[in-house]
Amino acid sequence: MPDYNEFLERIFEVLKPFAKQGVLLNEDCELVAELGLTSLQVMELIEQLEDHFDMSIPLNILPDIRTVRDLARALEKLES
Amino acid sequence: MSLFDKFQPIADIQADLKELGVMPFGAVTEKLLSSTEAIVNGHKVILAGTNNYLGLTFDPECLEAAKRAIDESGTGTTGSRMANGTFAEHVALENELAAFFDRRHAIVFSTGYAATMGMGSTLAGPGDVIVLDADSHASIYDGVRLGGADVIRFRHNDPADLEKRLRRLGDRIDNTLIIVEGIYSMMGDQAPLAEIAELKRKYGGLLLVDEAHSLGMLGEHGRGVAEAAGVEDDVDFVVGTFSKSLGAIGGYCVSNHDQLNAIRFAIRSYIFTASPSPSVIASTRAALRLMQERPYLRDQLWDNARRLYDGLKALGLEVSPEVSPVVAVTINDRNQAIDWWNRLLQHGAYVNLVMPPASPTDDSLLRCSVSAAHSPGQIDRIVAAFAAVQN
Numbered sequence: 427m428p429d430y431n432e433f434l435e436r437i438f439e440v441l442k443p444f445a446k447q448g449v450l451l452n453e454d455c456e457l458v459a460e461l462g463l464t465s466l467q468v469m470e471l472i473e474q475l476e477d478h479f480d481m482s483i484p485l486n487i488l489p490d491i492r493t494v495r496d497l498a499r500a501l502e503k504l505e506s
Numbered sequence: 507m508s509l510f511d512k513f514q515p516i517a518d519i520q521a522d523l524k525e526l527g528v529m530p531f532g533a534v535t536e537k538l539l540s541s542t543e544a545i546v547n548g549h550k551v552i553l554a555g556t557n558n559y560l561g562l563t564f565d566p567e568c569l570e571a572a573k574r575a576i577d578e579s580g581t582g583t584t585g586s587r588m589a590n591g592t593f594a595e596h597v598a599l600e601n602e603l604a605a606f607f608d609r610r611h612a613i614v615f616s617t618g619y620a621a622t623m624g625m626g627s628t629l630a631g632p633g634d635v636i637v638l639d640a641d642s643h644a645s646i647y648d649g650v651r652l653g654g655a656d657v658i659r660f661r662h663n664d665p666a667d668l669e670k671r672l673r674r675l676g677d678r679i680d681n682t683l684i685i686v687e688g689i690y691s692m693m694g695d696q697a698p699l700a701e702i703a704e705l706k707r708k709y710g711g712l713l714l715v716d717e718a719h720s721l722g723m724l725g726e727h728g729r730g731v732a733e734a735a736g737v738e739d740d741v742d743f744v745v746g747t748f749s750k751s752l753g754a755i756g757g758y759c760v761s762n763h764d765q766l767n768a769i770r771f772a773i774r775s776y777i778f779t780a781s782p783s784p785s786v787i788a789s790t791r792a793a794l795r796l797m798q799e800r801p802y803l804r805d806q807l808w809d810n811a812r813r814l815y816d817g818l819k820a821l822g823l824e825v826s827p828e829v830s831p832v833v834a835v836t837i838n839d840r841n842q843a844i845d846w847w848n849r850l851l852q853h854g855a856y857v858n859l860v861m862p863p864a865s866p867t868d869d870s871l872l873r874c875s876v877s878a879a880h881s882p883g884q885i886d887r888i889v890a891a892f893a894a895v896q897n
């Protein structure tokens with residue numbers, strides 16, 4: 427079962443194309459406010475993580491997720 | 507910071523549009539000339555975005571039935587189906603819907619939105635699972651969010667992705683509701699229901715299909731995509747609306763599950779709203795009958811759909827994936843879509859402008875819907891309007 431760091435690493439990987447100039451990807455990065463992800467892009471991010479980890483991520487968890495850390499934590503919790 | 511801040515992006519778009527002198531959202535139909543022509547925002551246009559698939563909104567029999575109902579039963583029911591708002595005609599329509607769909611039970615709702623939202627929010631609650639197609643209508647998303655089940659999306663019309671999600675559920679499949687549409691409202695593409703039903707047979711769960719845009723259009727009796735795909739037995743619940751092919755307003759759910767009669771009284775969008783007005787029920791009953799008596803309407807609809815689809819495709823436009831009563835033209839640039847929408851109106855064609863997030867991608871759509879009541883000449887004029895704005 428993947429742990430927090432594996433989720434984190436993968437999220438960074440998937441987010442690479444979204445990292446704007448000057449924004450350093452870290453756990454505190456806010457997906458929408460800082461990286462500017464649209465709702466469609468958030469869903470693409472989720473789908474890529476779902477495929478990679480062979481898991482389904484319910485939409486219900488999304489309202490509580492602002493940062494990369496929030497997302498990695500939520501995935502860790504789902505898999506536990 | 508105030509409560510109003512979050513509406514600023516909408517206000518910004520409205521200001522942009524005002525500057526351009528366009529009013530695509532809430533365009534005002536000033537006068538209806540027929541079921542296919544009207545004066546909209548001051549322009550005489552062919553209506554090419556009304557979902558009036560069978561063109562029954564001005565059918566003399568529907569008009570007569572509605573007028574008679576007003577005289578006999580008044581303008582409104584002034585109450586809930588659960589209290590004073592169930593008239594004999596509501597029950598008759600439920601029986602007629604059950605007979606039409608060849609199912610044991612039917613519920614009539616005040617809108618299609620209330621039907622889909624109500625079923626989605628009531629059937630699955632906290633601890634249960636909803637697996638839905640990513641391109642599902644807002645009424646489905648609203649319902650399942652309200653219900654509190656775990657909501658899992660699968661990629662639009664992708665049975666392989668659905669299968670992965672059903673497999674991952676393990677034992678939770680017993681508490682799972684799968685939700686798809688028959689014909690999808692924005693692009694007009696059909697769900698691969700035969701494959702979806704097969705997955706349901708293999709893994710389990712219940713299946714709900716929203717046939718809002720397919721009632722009267724597909725299958726031997728016009729029951730929709732489930733009938734056309736030959737998988738009605740696998741579909742536990744069919745929901746839909748009276749606001750499109752039946753030309754009125756209201757919604758329904760039909761099922762063979764006897765539990766539907768108990769479920770009815772758990773659906774808040776059924777209980778806590780007034781029932782449809784007598785005139786609405788009367789015209790809907792007439793339209794449901796006419797839909798069955800006049801199968802040629804369906805043939806006209808599909809002929810028109812193909813004519814519009816082929817015509818727009820021949821112009822080199824990026825049209826939706828398959829011939830359907832909904833024909834959507836994808837326009838990548840939002841401002842171009844707005845400009846085209848506006849010029850189409852000036853050239854005598856009203857279509858729907860759809861922008862993200864209502865469109866399924868980051869692109870905008872000029873969404874057309876055809877009617878059995880369109881003449882071939884009208885379809886050609888819609889195509890000609892697109893040709894004119896293209897240049």
Ligand SMILES: Cc1ncc(COP(=O)(O)O)c(C=O)c1O
Nearest residue numbers: 617618619643645691718747749
């Ligand atoms: C797929 C789908 N479901 C439900 C609805 C809601 O129906 P109504 O507009 O009749 O409330 C619509 C249409 O708006 C729809 O397209």
